[in-house]
Amino acid sequence: MKTFSYFPGCSLEKMATSYHQSSVQTTKALDIDLQELEDWNCCGATTYFHVDELLAYTLVGRNLAMAEKAGHDLVAPCSACFKNAYFANSYLKEDEDLANHINYALAQDNLQFSGTIQVKHLMEVFVDDVGYDTLQERVTHPLKDLRVAPYYGCQIVRPRKDHEDVENPRFFEELITAIGADPVDFANRLRCCGGSLLITSRPAAFQLIYELLLNAQHSQADVIATACPLCQTNLECYQMQINQEFGTDFKIPVLYFTQLIGLALGLPPKKLGIGTEFVSADHILTFAKEPA
Amino acid sequence: MVKKPTFSEEVANLLHASHGEPLKTCIQCGTCSGTCPVAEFMDYTPRRLIAMINANLKEEVLESNTYWYCASCFQCTVRCPSEIDIAGLMYALKRYSIWKHLYDEDAVGPVFSETFVKSILRSGRSYEPVLAPTYIFSYGVREFLNEAHTATTLMLKGRLPILPPRIKRLDNFKKMANRIIPMGEA
């Protein structure tokens, strides 16, 4: 039984509640204990860094310090939260002056950063701590013949250059294979969805989303799997607008990878938050079958 | 006598603590611009912007829309042969623009960012509804109606927060923030 401090992030509270539900359910089923960080604050997303870097690191520092207090490594399901936590952790460990400055502020909440924990993206927990073999063994309803487009997005791999081949990661495809589904050759799997450009520069974001959906359609994907609430929202909630704007007819469901894992583990769809999508994923459920 | 820093020196100072190489090591290869998924929307490509910074074209750089279009996907940073953190540069320019309040009042990016930051300092968490007014009117009538429709659908599916969340130790949180930047009442 492995325990992690769980940092859901603001999006998972409401916007991406299905990610939260499916994360908790699937990890529990695989003997991973996610203990939600008590009184966590917003990580600042990308936006806080537009305004003040030091305060942005402080926000993240508070969460890291609380995770250290709890004594477990920190796991974040949202790629942006993960990226902020991972890099704040590594910069604070390297840079004593920065750490001192942040600790000066953290002292007001009786916290201190000491650099004793690691930070992981939720997908890494499945890949490293559970492992493909174990996952495959536990799968009761392999998603046979389900064509899944593995959409990594940006911040789960970048800018960590030391990460296993940042230009050609395969771990998402292997995860999909482990649950019995078929990962499709999705050329734009590492290309940005636009992120917060949806708010600040909508036409640009729409262009990116359109290109991603087009590529997924070309690859004949049944579903796009994501690992970030912003990616999921962008790709899913705006398909109607994209169709309007570009004259297309996209109707591709976008699910979180944890939801797919949950289906493969035989967990009830409702518990995985399936049913709150804009583009219905009901037909995906039929792929989760016990092998004959 | 203390010399006023040039614009390229100002930017170099801003990037001093970053984890990339200095801008002056740019060989102008264009990999960043070739990779950037939104380069076509920028009035100057990232590479060109770096050349302009190195040439001290302060006004043109700050007035450009380039850095507000950056989605911080980091593809440029990862590929740069001189190991410059270009996405980090875009963040730095955003911060510069906001600190010096050099932006247009109806520019969505800076206004959204400031509102977001204020909302976090107020409650420790982000709250989407308070951010809506920063952008919802900026894309035309059709988009406004679409967005309203999307928001309603989200709400009906239980995906939009009604009440703003707050962290418990909010007072400590605010005091903590004050030790970095004295902000008074957020």
Next chain:
Amino acid sequence: MSEKVGVYVCHCGTNIAGTVDVEEVSKWAGEQPNVVCSRDYKFMCSSLGQELIEEDIKEQGLTRIVVAACSPHMHEKTFRGATERGGLNPYLFEMANIREHNSWATNDKEAATQKAKALIDAAVERVIHHQPLEPIPVEINPTTLIVGGGIAGITAALELANAGNHVVMVEREPSIGGHMAQLDKTFPTLDCSACILTPKMVDVGQHPNITLYTWSEVEDISGYIGNFKATVRKKARYVIEELCTGCGICEEKCPRKVVDEVFEAGLAQRKAIYRPFPQAVPKYPVLDPPNCTYFERGKCKACQILCPTGAIDFEQQDELIEIPVGNVILATGYDLFDSKRIPQYGYGRLANVFTSLEFERMVNASGPTGGSIVLRDGETVPKSVAIIHCVGSRDNNYHEYCSKVCCMYSLKFAHLVHERVPDAEVYNFYLDIRTPGKGYEEFYNRLLEEGTHFIRGRAADITDAARLPGEEGKLIVQAEDTLIGKQRRVPVDMVILSAGMEARHDSVDVSLMFGMGCDFNGFFTERHPKLDPIATMTEGVFIAGACQGPKDIPDSVAQGAAAAARVGGLISQGTVMMEPVRASINKEACSGCRICNDLCPYNAIIFHEDQKVSEVITALCQGCGTCVAACPSSAITGAHFTNDQVLSEIEGLLWDVRERQAVPA
């Protein structure tokens, strides 16, 4: 009787004097015990400076000399010469390095001046204990070992052999020729590579002074300049060379085909018994057991059955041959950068992305497509070709250096496409066009006139994911056209990656075996980057060609010839004088414990069973000092590094903190 030491403090222009207060130091030195003469001078290495030493020895009867200047690597020899001309044994001289170790390491004048005093005092204290020594003559074996049969190695071999010296060439592949044999046309003259190379290859193969071992590797080497012993593993060819006529029937009839990853760069197949190319030297084929039906299952034997002279021998074993040589020239060449390391360029995933070596084989008249430029399917002629410069080069993420030849060969490729597919559109995606050689810039102009599209921008992505009209079914190169400042997507049929040269994958192991070094990129380290690019820090081992750094054919030939000239000079001298810095064992004190025997890295210590004492073979000893330190009976002395000398040096360094005591001479 105390010694009379002369101290000379060099200014070296401002190199030393700019940081060290040389006048003060010189004056201070003159006040130290045993120093009878102390001077400072602008340039000690000049003839005037040296004459100061010579005159002072004669006029003042000096018995020891100390020069405080640059590194001994630079001028120890110079000043030893001056000392000798003055009438003293040259080893009664010591150099204090107050430049590289002092004035060049700091801007702090006070600290530098203090340190200079310490270094000089150390040298003075030490030199008092020096003994006269005589250099040791070593005979040079006139045979030279050349490792690598590419153009650099071939040039060196022919230069030495034609001068009447015996050469042993060891080549790892079945034939000599190296990468140059794979090329079609060479820039900028566009002459046919095989046409200019094969006559030289034949010369090497037939030369009475050259012993050629191909399909062989140097397994071990021991010894020192003039007296190396190389152990060469001649791998089994399974062909009896004395009987083989080179008729080629075995290759023709062999039923097993295998992808030729080496010579054909994976573009074509060869047989299990094969010659890499028709003009191979030597003409003997090689059998590849992992892919041979006989070795796998005991069946077939077609080659043996059909061979008219019975030259196939499946029982043949590797041979280990010991070859005594006097000098070694390493000319091991380069490997091509592996383009799979850049996934965004699609090599290995997208069929019609080719590396430069693959394209070289394609355009080669005796290559897999007979010289036709076609796509992977072997038939379709591309109507548009993109050539990507700087693949794996000028990039901190792969190789920081510029690979020197790629711009020129990229232009060459562009030209070949224009020539063979006249209507094709050719796009060169470049960062800079580097054309520094003779006729190179003119070649670039020619390409401009031929209508090549030059897009200045490093390719960011090569993809088959179409997004815009006209991209379906094509390879799209996405880059910023930096000269117009816009991102462009250029759809083409074929992409060629101009990958850089990198060091051979095993260059570090090779350098360790030969006792020299590599730089951080794996290229062999030269003795001096400007003044001695073909020598190494190890006496008797030389380097030539791409193994020293990326370079084109003219430069490889020049280096091969230079290395040959250096070796030729050593051979004609016949004897080389070696430093007398050697260990010697005092028989009376030796207890016969033999601890030193196994510690010697040069196997230079023998044990006399009858007398039960060890002895150092002076000629093999390199003066490393390991045995001196290890001997529990302190029976071993290191000449020029005796305990007295070293301890006095330490005392000198600590001049300002120790009790002043004159150390007895």
